[in-house]
Amino acid sequence: MSTSPSRVFAARLSGLPVFDPAGDQVGKIRDIVVVLRPGGLPPRVLGLVVEVFGRRSIFLPMTRVTHVDSGQVITTGVVNMRRFEQRPTETLVFGQMLDRQVTVRGTGVVGSVYDVAMEPERSRDWVISRVALQEGSKRFGRKGQTHVVEWRDVEGFAAPDGVQGATHLLAALDEMRPADLANVIHDLPPKRRAEIAAALDDERLADVLEELPEEDQVEILGALDNERAADVLEEMSPDDAADLIAELPPETAEKLLQLMDPEEAEDVRRLMSYEEHTAGGMMTTEPVILPPDATVADALAHVRNVELSPSLAALVYVVRPPLEPPTGRLLGVAHIQRLLREPPSTMVGHVLDSDIEPLRATSSLEDCARHLATYNLVAAPVVDDDGRLVGAVTVDDLLDHLLPENWRDTPGRPANPVRIGGTNPGGSRG
Structure with missing residues (x-):
């Protein structure tokens, strides 16, 4: 060299x-x-x-x-x-x-x-x-x-058994996306994972937990005291929090739900009431929801929220009051591309796509996949039997449920294939 x-x-x-x-x-x-x-x-x-x-x-x-x-x-x-x-x-x-x-x-x-x-x-x-x-x-x-x-x-x-902080490690990894930091944490020994989790703030830890396999999530959450564990669960999206809580012992799950903010806990409990492999079991309860008299400017201000995933920012769900799921009757959805073409003062009730049938909470994963593919959507509304919006299914949530449980540990195909082979492929640590 x-x-x-x-x-x-x-x-x-x-x-x-x-x-x-x-x-x-x-x-x-x-x-x-x-x-x-x-x-x-x-x-x-x-x-x-x-x-x-x-x-x-x-x-x-x-x-x-x-x-x-x-x-x-x-x-x-x-x-x-x-x-x-x-x-x-x-x-x-x-x-x-x-x-x-x-x-x-x-x-x-x-x-x-x-x-x-x-x-x-x-x-x-x-x-x-x-x-x-x-x-x-x-x-x-x-x-x-x-x-x-x-x-x-x-x-x-x-x-090796001394108390070790994580300040300088996290400084070195500060600009990593949550998925990349999760990948680093996944490869560390359990003791070090717990130390890093203790050093992350609640929001950052919640983002990282959402990207980890379930067994890592349970291990890290179990190393936190109950008060902090509840705070972290509140920062997670309700669907991911529901999936994680469902993996905990029932008495632990109930204790954490009681420590969570009542409104956050109510969303999680509602999601846990649905069958796992259904639209209800994987949907999020926090899409962008507006009344029909909101303006296009209002809608665009909401979808600019940096915390929204691209799939959640693609649609605005327009309903009759109340606006918290389960809402009033779903009137339709407004696509972000359409909103960008309309004058800011236009009411979203005038630019609705109301022709697409919403999903039901009991829709299977296959039904959800077929629905998104048929209408070229990255998200879709989910309603109850009375036509009230209860959540939204996004394509990223669907993929998480359709892929094998160990998909994070399965090799992906590189964009530029890595040469494999030769007399000594370099895998030994002599």
């Missing part, structure tokens, strides 16, 4: 693209795998955890990396697509080393690790050579002094 710089700080590698020799992107760096060594020897860098297209994490050995710096990483192009599984002897830099409390030998300095530096030795092996740490500040609101010290001068990495 003669073209690589002599030293690279790890935090700068988070999220960097990985390219093959032809210039096609293979994926993005999500972590760095090292093995700790006795006698004060610097940890050897075994390779990189790379998220390839399809949200699958694979292991890329350093022997297959030809160039690494703070702007990009280039690989030989021969990549083993087997899902990365951390071994007991391995340590993840972002997941397990950042935020570790360490001591600088002979100085009494104690601090939290916020970065580490890696560099190649003469043997061409990459090692962790420096540790960047920040002392705790005795003054409120002030950051403590920072130090960059040799690895051999640091104590504290050999104590």
Whole structure:
């Protein structure tokens, strides 16, 4: 790796693209795998955890990396697509080393690790050579002094059971989308997952939980105290919260529902009353709902809400009062494309699509899929027997229910196929 710089700080590698020799992107760096060594020897860098297209994490050995710096990483192009599984002897830099409390030998300095530096030795092996740490500040609101010290001068990495925060890890991963952060958390040991969950704010944790497999959701929620667990459930979309609560023991589920805001809990209870594989069981109760005398300007202001998914922002549901599900009678839907073509003062009741039959809460997954495909929709209203709007089914919720339960662990097909094969596909960690 003669073209690589002599030293690279790890935090700068988070999220960097990985390219093959032809210039096609293979994926993005999500972590760095090292093995700790006795006698004060610097940890050897075994390779990189790379998220390839399809949200699958694979292991890329350093022997297959030809160039690494703070702007990009280039690989030989021969990549083993087997899902990365951390071994007991391995340590993840972002997941397990950042935020570790360490001591600088002979100085009494104690601090939290916020970065580490890696560099190649003469043997061409990459090692962790420096540790960047920040002392705790005795003054409120002030950051403590920072130090960059040799690895051999640091104590504290050999104590895996110590309390470890997540401030610097989350700073390194701050710009990740919830789905990408969920993928990182999924690959961490349970103890570290719990520490990161404790450090995330309620809204961010709720977004991440919605992207995790159910077993991870249950494990993380179970590690929180009941009050915080209820707060996080309130931040989740009602349909995702209902799915998660349904996986909990009945007594735990009831306790959390009682701690939740009554209105939020009522939505969740209503969703839990429907059969799982029906429109009612997967719908959201929080679409954009307006009365017929609302204006196009009102409707556009509502769909600009950054918290709405694209599928929920595609339709406005127009009903008679009351406007909270179950609403008054559904009059029709207004498509975002139509709203954009109308004068802002036009009432939405004048631009309705009322020809499409709504779904029923008892409609099967197949009925929902057929309905969306027939009318080229990304969302559709769900009504009860009296024609009152009770929610909306979106295409992303439908896919979540149609795909296999372990779809997040199933390899996706990369947009630019990764070369697989060769005499040594680079899957070993020798």
